[in-house]
Amino acid sequence: MTKRLEQLYEGKAKRIFRTSSPGVYLVDYKDDATAFNGAKKGTIQNKGVLNNLISTVFFRLLEGKGIPTHFVEQVSDREMLVKSLEIIKVEVVVRNIAAGSLAKRLGLPEGKALPLPVLEFYYKDDDLGDPMINDYHIRALDLASPEQMRKITDIALKVNKILLEHLSDKNIDLVDFKLEFGVHEGEVLLGDEISPDTCRFWDKKTHEKLDKDRFRRDLGNVEEAYEEVYRRLTGKNF
Ligand code: UDP
Numbered sequence: 001m002t003k004r005l006e007q008l009y010e011g012k013a014k015r016i017f018r019t020s021s022p023g024v025y026l027v028d029y030k031d032d033a034t035a036f037n038g039a040k041k042g043t044i045q046n047k048g049v050l051n052n053l054i055s056t057v058f059f060r061l062l063e064g065k066g067i068p069t070h071f072v073e074q075v076s077d078r079e080m081l082v083k084s085l086e087i088i089k090v091e092v093v094v095r096n097i098a099a100g101s102l103a104k105r106l107g108l109p110e111g112k113a114l115p116l117p118v119l120e121f122y123y124k125d126d127d128l129g130d131p132m133i134n135d136y137h138i139r140a141l142d143l144a145s146p147e148q149m150r151k152i153t154d155i156a157l158k159v160n161k162i163l164l165e166h167l168s169d170k171n172i173d174l175v176d177f178k179l180e181f182g183v184h185e186g187e188v189l190l191g192d193e194i195s196p197d198t199c200r201f202w203d204k205k206t207h208e209k210l211d212k213d214r215f216r217r218d219l220g221n222v223e224e225a226y227e228e229v230y231r232r233l234t235g236k237n238f
């Protein structure tokens with residue numbers, strides 16, 4: 001039995017603990033919600049449980065399709081075991097439909113389908129507000145090697161294909177999402193979480209938002225949206 005030991009780190013949505021198994025960390029998902037780089041704070045009831053369960057569904061799906069992830073196993077409602085990662089400080093955003101900051105920056109209407117998946121990189125640095133960067137900045141700041149970036153790009157596009165197809169069957173459009181990566185024993189693995197906190201999910205027909213934009217934009221029924229994603233993925237009521 002892997003035991004939870006001391007806390008290593010507390011982030012905005014999760015806490016990370018060392019465990020009795022070497023190379024394995026425990027992630028504890030919180031109900032705390034933040035937006036706009038921490039400027040907006042709140043609580044979404046049961047968010048921690050739902051994000052743990054939803055991330056577990058996605059990590060299992062991806063592992064089954066050969067994507068290397070940090071996921072080990074779900075151990076409780078709010079907790080999962082993961083392989084310890086040296087985090088690569090590059091956040092990767094994949095977009096299929098214009099929304100959020102892309103719609104604003106390029107003057108595109110929200111909801112406009114993009115003719116190809118668009119990849120963006122952001123420097124994972126709260127003090128700087130996670131600025132957008134490109135391959136040259138990544139090299140100049142020595143955030144990742146070109147080989148690691150090739151791997152990350154390849155994984156991100158494969159993840160997009162797998163999730164797009166899986167969610168389409170559940171009547172959900174995958175608008176965009178954010179991935180994080182890390183290195184475990186020399187190998188690049190997909191880390192962090194895949195949840196309504198980190199993805200935009202829209203109902204295929206009504207375009208109703210089933211993600212954290214309900215919190216960011218004060219649209220109401222936030223918990224209900226997370227529960228609906230869980231229901232569509234598992235066929236079970238939360
Ligand atoms: N995203 C995230 N964490 C961040 C920034 C963005 O998980 O710190 C996700 C967000 O949920 C969306 C995608 O990345 O699914 C693209 O977000 P965008 O750049 O449009 O930023 P926003 O306008 O939401 O701040």
